[in-house]
Amino acid sequence: MPQETKRTIPSDLIEATAFELMRRAAIEIPEDFRLGVEAMVDTEAEDLSRFVLESMVENWHAAEEDRRAMCADTGLPRYYVKAGNEAVIGGGFVALERALRRATARATHEIPLRPNRVHPLSRADHNNNVGINAPEIEFSFEPDADWLDITTVHKGGLFGTDYRMLFPGDGKDGIKRFFLDTMMQFGRRGLACQPAIVGIGLGGSKDTSMILGKQAACLRTVGDxxxxxxxxxxxxxxxxxxNNIGMGPMGFVGTSMVVDCHIDVGYTHTGGMPMSVHSFCLSSRRAVARIHPGGEVEYRTDPNWFTPYHRREGIE
Amino acid sequence: MATQKNKLKEVRLSIPVSPEDIAALEIGTVVYLDGVIYTAREGAYKRILEQGIAPPVDLAQLSNVSFHCSPAAARNDDGSYTVGAVTATASFRFSRWLADWFPASGCKVIIGKGGMSAEDYRTHFVPNGAVYLTTVGYGTGALLGRGIKHVRDAHWLDELGIAQALWVFEVENMGPFLVESDLRGNSLFDRDAERINAGVERLYDGLQPPALSRYGETTSREDEVI
Incomplete structure (x- = not known):
């Protein structure tokens, strides 16, 4: 059927787009985050902390001028795919997944990215950031749309994240305490690479709260x-x-800790209130592309992941 | 963003860094480096210090600056290397190898992320006449990458992979780094942490503790968490 063919988004276009996204994410700091940190330079009164922030701003300029990655720890590259309900993918979703894996391997060699992905026990490294369950690909869907949104995020993974089961009676005090605990625990010596966007997942089941918190950190922009x-x-x-803890970048005395905080929630067990905290980092790497059925590709830095449909509360 | 002249002291040092230059370093000083540096982290430490495998090159002859680092790099088909960004990895994990590392390598400057413990400085760094420089940010990967003028070698690439290989870089005006520990055993992180700790308790004023505790919040593993 010619009409079907015309609407199809080919997997080679998906692969080429994903490769370009990997390059943009690694090199170009999203504008919302850069402006957020530059505003902190103006309010930070401590010399050491301000020096760190100014060095980071200079580093982002150097990365874009040289077209080199802004940070050598290019994290664990991963993808978030939002498919319009009417989107048609050439070769189907398996072809899409294969395209994203191929783009990851090629980008790792050509940009280059650091090949961080290893087997957890043998420590085998294929030098391409691809392996068992890697890169992660998460899916979401959107009604009345025929496009495909692909977001890549390069987030470090060692520090700045924690999970805790709280209970309804713990209330906002419990949320604040756990938030403070996590900020200080990983803020010391700057292990969390703050100031960062901090995402909080509240509710759902344990795994949902972890996923929501990570998405809140990585897929929402400063000011949202x-x-x-x-x-x-x-x-x-x-x-x-x-920002009132008294701690700034690298754990030095300062007031620059949280560029913005995003909370996303999920309905949870009536007896509990699971909570996760995720700090993104000073190299908040995200890049987004919308691929239209006609082959047009639009690049942006706001994933617009949490649409009203995504956060729907009712049955429909 | 208003740009202000930063008030921090700044020095540029040649490698090998002389004992006099090391002795003169004060915590909080900004440092830039010229010369040859090499990377070494758990992969290299395990091979050299635990498995007794000879280093691929005479380290003491090569340089007295080693770097807790994995570059974003690739080997090209013609045998050359492309190095994009360079940033440090968290150093506290490498504490267990320090006692053997200094005598084995002749290293006098370790560059890394986040520093090491005050005890490590007293026990291992100071007696060996060594200091710790921390990277800034983290990480100023593009700025540090600019400082690499040539990749002289990438040893143990096949055995350890790109991230853990022992990379040898020729660097020029590479930085910024901050002096985190000096020869008197002072630590920049410790100094600032003391000021921060003075205000920590007030943050929790009026916040009720949660119903369920966690180990770490109780002083005894015989305690229940409820």
Whole structure:
């Protein structure tokens, strides 16, 4: 059927786009994050902390001028795919997954990225960031759309993340305490590479809370607020709390800890309130492309992952 | 963003770094380096210090600066290397190899991320006349990558992979780094942590503790967490 063929998004275009996304994510700091950190340079009163922030801004310029990765620890590259309900992928979803794996391997060699992915026990490294369950590919869907949104995120993975089972009675005090604990625990010596966007996953089951927190850190932009006013107010409150710890970049004395805080929630067990905290880093690497059925590709840095449909509450 | 002249002291040092230059370093000073440096982390430590495999090159002759680092790099078909960004990896994990590392390597400057413990400085760095420089950020990967003028060698690439190989770099004005420990055993991180710790308790004022504790929040492993 010619009409079907015309609408199909070919997998070679997906691979080429994913490769370009890997390059952009590694090299170009998203503007919202850069502006957020530059604003902190203006408010940071401590010499050491301000020196660190200024060095990072200079580093982003150097990366873009030289077209080299901004940080050598290019993290664990991963993908978030949002498919319009009417999107048709040439070769289907298996072809899409293969295209993303091929793009990851080629980008690792050609940009280059650091081949961080190893087998957890044998430590075998294929030098291409591809392996068992790697890179991760998460899917989401959007009604009344025929495009494919691909987001890549390069996030480090060793420090700055924690999970805790809280209970309804712990309330916002419990949330604040655990937030402070995590900020300080990983902020010392700058292990979390702060200031960063901090994502919090609240509710769901344990695994959901981890996934939501990571997505809140990696897939929302500086200044974005949750549509629920109570959650939005808590996001602002936690941002201020983090910046009042007295700790800044590298764990030096300062006021620059949290560029922004994002909270996303999921309905949870009536007896519990699982919570996760995820710090992204000073190289908050994300890049997004929308591929249209006609072959047009639009690049951007806002994943727009949490659409009203994605956060739907009712049955439909 | 308003740019201000930073008030930190800044020095540029030649490698091998002389004992006089090392003795003069003060914590919080910004450092740039010229000369040859090499990377060594757990992969190289295990081979040299645990398995007794001879280093691929005479390290003491090569340089007295080693780097807890894995570059974002690739080997080209013609045998050359492309190095993009360079940043350090967290050093505290390498504490267990320090006692053997200094005598085996002749190293006097370790560059890394996040420093090491005050005890490590007293026990291992100071007696060996060595200091620790921390990278900035983290990580200023593109700025440090600019400082690499030539990749002289990448040893043990097949045995250890790109991330763990022992890379030898010729560097020029490479930085910025910050002096984290000096020959008196002072630590920049410790100094700032003391100031921060003075205000920590007030942050928790009025916040009720959670219903379920965790080990680490109790002083005894015989305690229940409820």
């Amino acid at each position: 607020r949750h549509p629920d006013p109570e959650i939005a107010a808590l996001e602002v409150e936690l941002t201020e709390l983090g």
